[in-house]
Amino acid sequence: MAERPTAPHVLAITFLYYKDLPRAFAFYRDVMGLRLAIDQGDLAKIMEIAPGAHVGLVDEARGMNRWQAEKCVQLCIRVADVDGWHAYLAAEGVAGLSRIFANEAIGIRAFVCRDPEGYQIEIQQATRAGA
Template sequence: PAAIRFYEEVMGLPLAIDQGWSKIYRVTETGYVGLVDETRGSHRAHPVKPVQLCIRVRDVDAWYGYIAEQGVAALKEPRSHQELKIRAFVFDDPEGYQIEMQSALD
């Protein structure tokens, strides 16, 4: 499926646990994200995606350049948010879930 290819090939996340219809990917040493077959998991797919995955990175602008080269959907340019002390951009994964990549402002 497109989501598996996206998280493995575009995001570069290593598969930590393969349970067949549930795939768990390592984001950090202690952080993971799971993809579950919507016909088998406890939640069904829905056109409204009320979840955002936020990933903190060292260089948000470098990540933006990389993600832009991959041609992902709904990519927004990085913006600095002084109140939150972050610089961030968002885009959608192949299933329509929003991902935010952010770095701390110095």
């Protein structure tokens, strides 16, 4: 039986597929404030969310998968100031912005919004240690 490699993982990337890559890139860079970590030209832009965690924005015409109208993926970003992020994204006119809600069972306060092509983003803050 083969042994699984024991070296630690280097980073994590979740890829999302877009019809308009420049528009998605501008949103995540300019509105969400994510840093471009890896530039793969017209194919993809890999944006750092937090150390080791990334979202890859892919041109659906060039990537391994195709854009889908119905999204079944949610990008969740944990922050230190959910109220500040809600106020900021409201001022930016971001689509699909919900009210802030609490889920005491899992210990968060959060809200959701949509990126330019409909992916749901949840912005959440822990309300207790270990949540």
